[in-house]
Amino acid sequence: MPVADPVACSAPLGAEALSDEEARATAAVFAALGNPARVRLVNLLAGNDEPVCLCHLLEPLGLAQATVSEHLRRLVAAGLVLREERGKWSYFSLDAGAFERVSALADLAKGACG
Numbered sequence: 801m802p803v804a805d806p807v808a809c810s811a812p813l814g815a816e817a818l819s820d821e822e823a824r825a826t827a828a829v830f831a832a833l834g835n836p837a838r839v840r841l842v843n844l845l846a847g848n849d850e851p852v853c854l855c856h857l858l859e860p861l862g863l864a865q866a867t868v869s870e871h872l873r874r875l876v877a878a879g880l881v882l883r884e885e886r887g888k889w890s891y892f893s894l895d896a897g898a899f900e901r902v903s904a905l906a907d908l909a910k911g912a913c914g
Contacts, residue, residue, distance in 0.1 A: 805825075805879050806824075806825040806826075806828035806829045806832070806877075806878045806879055807825075807829055807878065807879035807880065807895075807898040807901050807902065808825075808879065808901075809821055809822060809824075809825035810822060810825040810826040810828075810829050810901070810902075810905055811825075811826060811905075812904055812905055812906075813826070813905060813906060826905060828878055829878055829879075829880070829902060829905065830905075831878075832874050832875055832877070832878035832880060833878075833880070833902075835871065835874075837861055837863060837867070837868075837871050838871045838874065838875055840860070840861060841857060841861070841868070841871055841872060841875060841881075841892075842875070842880070842881075842894065844857060844860055844861075845881065845892060845893055845894045846894055848893070850893070851882070851884055851891035851892060851893040852891060852892055852893065853886075853889050853890070853891050854868065854869065854872070854889060854890045854891070854892065855889060857872075857892070869890075872890075872892055875892075876892075879895065879898050880894065880895060880898050880899065880902070881893065881894060881895060882894070882895050
């Protein structure tokens, strides 16, 4: 069963216990980042202060537009990337708040969700 907002529903791995929903949500976040092309997309977006047009993400990855679009769709669905429509083009940026939460997920010293 898919989680509506994986980043918001996830919990730190160091939490005392994870509910089934928290475990699914946390796994969905890591699954979204579990592909080298998606990690490279996050890296490309992290290096820009402004949203980046899909058309500017194709060449650095060396992938077809449909493939890049699918990777971005998965990152958006996981709540890690924001999508904005400008005319016929889509622009993408990292959700800074989501990545703050993601960094807390891997903190094994945390006892519970803040």
